[in-house]
Amino acid sequence: MKKLACQDIGLNCGYIIEGKSDEDIVxxxxxxxxxxxxxxxxxITSEMKAKIKQNIRNS
Ligand SMILES: [Zn+2]
Known part of the structure; x- marks a missing residue:
């Protein structure tokens, strides 16, 4: 499983997005x-898209 913290993409939010793959997370x-x-x-700006991809972690 992979995860992404919403705050890591620059939003003031405590939500954690989870998914099976990077594509799923995106x-x-x-x-x-x-x-x-x-x-x-x-x-969604290209900067934000880059942040999404950069901040996906393995959980
Ligand atoms: Zn959020």
Whole structure:
């Protein structure tokens, strides 16, 4: 399993995203960012996308 802390991508949030693969995490992160932070997928900056990929950890 892999995980990503929402705060590691620069948002003030205690949510931890979990998934089976990096791809899974990216998808869940995009969904979480939309549902909780009201940031649309197309509004996610390349900087934020890079942070998502850089901060995925093995759990
Ligand atoms: Zn969040």
């Amino acid at each position: 998808k869940s992160a995009e969904q979480h960012i939309w549902e909780i932070h009201a940031i649309k997928q197309e509004e």
